[in-house]
Amino acid sequence: VRFVESGGGSVQAGESLKLSCVGSGNTFDGHAVAWYRQTPGSARDLVASMSSTDHRNYADSVKGRFTISRDVTKRAVYLQMDSLTPEDTAVYYCRRQYFSDPWGQGTQVIVSS
Numbered sequence: 001v002r003f004v005e006s007g008g009g010s011v012q013a014g015e016s017l018k019l020s021c022v023g024s025g026n027t028f029d030g031h032a033v034a035w036y037r038q039t040p041g042s043a044r045d046l047v048a049s050m051s052s053t054d055h056r057n058y059a060d061s062v063k064g065r066f067t068i069s070r071d072v073t074k075r076a077v078y079l080q081m082d083s084l085t086p087e088d089t090a091v092y093y094c095r096r097q098y099f100s101d102p103w104g105q106g107t108q109v110i111v112s113s
């Protein structure tokens with residue numbers, strides 16, 4: 001099992017980014033998936049999740065600004081991030097939500113004020 005995240009970068013507050021995550025094989029098929037983020041010295045926090053039936057949940061801090069989605073044909077999970085704030089600065093990771101899968105390398109998001 002392997003996940004590769006991409007799409008991070010440095011942006012100004014108010015701008016948008018779309019993160020992508022590709023899983024090896026059919027890793028995501030039929031499973032809940034989630035995005036997490038981590039800042040230095042802190043634990044990884046759950047940002048957004050999507051069940052196998054496409055029910056979505058979001059952390060209060062990103063509700064209304066972030067959207068999680070998946071493309072089964074591309075074996076990918078996405079995180080659309082709008083109205084970014086400096087507090088969104090972190091390394092973002094994806095994986096299946098209820099499995100102890102190995103973490104990928106993550107993708108860095110830096111938001112400047």
